[in-house]
Amino acid sequence: MNFTARVARGIKSLLVGLGVTGRHLVRPVVTLQYPHQRPDASHWGGPIELVTFPETGTHDCIACNACARICPSDCFAIEGKRPEGAKKMRATKFLIDFSTCSLCGLCVDVCPTDTLQYSRRYEDVAYRRSLTVNDLLAPFPEDPYFTGKLA
Numbered sequence: 001m002n003f004t005a006r007v008a009r010g011i012k013s014l015l016v017g018l019g020v021t022g023r024h025l026v027r028p029v030v031t032l033q034y035p036h037q038r039p040d041a042s043h044w045g046g047p048i049e050l051v052t053f054p055e056t057g058t059h060d061c062i063a064c065n066a067c068a069r070i071c072p073s074d075c076f077a078i079e080g081k082r083p084e085g086a087k088k089m090r091a092t093k094f095l096i097d098f099s100t101c102s103l104c105g106l107c108v109d110v111c112p113t114d115t116l117q118y119s120r121r122y123e124d125v126a127y128r129r130s131l132t133v134n135d136l137l138a139p140f141p142e143d144p145y146f147t148g149k150l151a
């Protein structure tokens with residue numbers, strides 16, 4: 001192949017590449033300029049959390065371990081005890097290890113009290129594996145079922 005044919009093929013290749021770049025240049029922007037722009041988290045399925053029910057002001061986890069049994073990642077550690085005079089157990093320990101959680105949602109689907117849900121958080125970052133274990137009972141300072149405020 002002579003020199004002129006190679007130069008013509010190179011120019012053609014350059015124009016094709018510039019055409020692709022030009023088409024992408026005029027398309028609408030799909031990237032958020034984070035942290036200056038925040039994503040719409042209304043449809044986000046973030047980390048699992050316990051639902052706060054307004055009637056009681058607390059969760060309704062009965063420590064049935066249905067979520068722990070169905071979890072393919074084995075990321076739950078749940079303990080519970082029965083409050084004095086109550087029919088149902090209450091969770092006293094509810095840990096979830098998000099380093100192994102795949103956010104499949106099986107735990108949310110199987111919960112008999114509908115007390116598990118996806119959160120809207122998206123800025124959970126941890127630099128040590130030990131920080132990925134979250135206590136889901138931490139937002140609830142005291143359980144009113146154990147203090148006698150609810151029966």
